[in-house]
Amino acid sequence: MHIPDGFLNIATVATTYAVSAGGVGNAVRIANRKLGEKQVPLMGVLAAFIFAAQMLNFPIAGGTSGHLIGAALAAILLGPWAGVLIMSCVLIAQCLIFQDGGLLALGANILNMGIVASFSGYYIYRLVTSLLGNGRRSTLVGGFAGAWGSVFLASIVCAVELAVSGVSPMGVVLPAMAGIHALIGIGEGLIAGAVLSLVLATRADLLQLQRI
Amino acid sequence: MKSKWWLISLLVCLAVACLSPLASSSPDGLERVAEDKGFIGLAGEAPFQVIADYVFPGIENEVLATMLAGLIGTLVLFGVAYGLAWLLKSRKGRAVA
Numbered sequence: 001m002h003i004p005d006g007f008l009n010i011a012t013v014a015t016t017y018a019v020s021a022g023g024v025g026n027a028v029r030i031a032n033r034k035l036g037e038k039q040v041p042l043m044g045v046l047a048a049f050i051f052a053a054q055m056l057n058f059p060i061a062g063g064t065s066g067h068l069i070g071a072a073l074a075a076i077l078l079g080p081w082a083g084v085l086i087m088s089c090v091l092i093a094q095c096l097i098f099q100d101g102g103l104l105a106l107g108a109n110i111l112n113m114g115i116v117a118s119f120s121g122y123y124i125y126r127l128v129t130s131l132l133g134n135g136r137r138s139t140l141v142g143g144f145a146g147a148w149g150s151v152f153l154a155s156i157v158c159a160v161e162l163a164v165s166g167v168s169p170m171g172v173v174l175p176a177m178a179g180i181h182a183l184i185g186i187g188e189g190l191i192a193g194a195v196l197s198l199v200l201a202t203r204a205d206l207l208q209l210q211r212i
Numbered sequence: 213m214k215s216k217w218w219l220i221s222l223l224v225c226l227a228v229a230c231l232s233p234l235a236s237s238s239p240d241g242l243e244r245v246a247e248d249k250g251f252i253g254l255a256g257e258a259p260f261q262v263i264a265d266y267v268f269p270g271i272e273n274e275v276l277a278t279m280l281a282g283l284i285g286t287l288v289l290f291g292v293a294y295g296l297a298w299l300l301k302s303r304k305g306r307a308v309a
Contacts, residue, residue: 006255006256007251032300035297035300035301039297040294040297042218043296043297045225047293048222048290049224051225051285051286052226052286055232056234063239063244064240065239066241085297089289089296093285093288094285097263097285098264099264099265167254168249176249177245
């Protein structure tokens, strides 16, 4: 879902850069206050995993592929603001080193796949786990739902940015983006569920860390 | 052993990066929509290229070039995120001292 340069108009570029700069600045401030010794290696591992896993595009219907975003997984393990920081590291590196996602579109990409995906994934997870109670099943169902929702909502915000920029009418691009990402989100949900299952089996204490 | 969990996790991430040549080369969700709705042509070239499209430049074997790009990126991201977290954490310590 990395937007290249050329799709967004100047007003959308400026707005999304401003919102993302504010969001990342706030994430740094909150992390500065709350981040502890224990979270440091997990931040590194999650950023490394999300980068590596994002390279593995999986096929979905009709000659289309999807890949993990990873924001929901990071937010579930470390909290939504830490998720914003991790995703910003990944998206900035992908933009500057790998030419994946445009320079002018970086603000929008951080907004969609960093801020929107982290917060929606985290709060959907929290909602589901508060309804289902404690336990392995609750964590896995919540993780799947949060991951799916994060992709779905990020694609809707992305579609709005494209429509506002005038590349395609809202009535065309929004259902197209939401529809295809409803499918890709299933892959995101399965990967998040698999990783959470692995964490529960090997280092369940990591799920007890303070969320940032 | 328990304190080295992150080292094992990083090795797993590097193993995942080595699988990257197996990835589907079909367009992703946004690219598919941009093709179907006729605005893919608006996409511009990047003003500079480092390891463009996850293929390390100057290596003829594309499988190796992709794996190398994946390994480099995975290590860079581990270092950057670990370093950022370490800076934010240690600044908290200094503020208290």
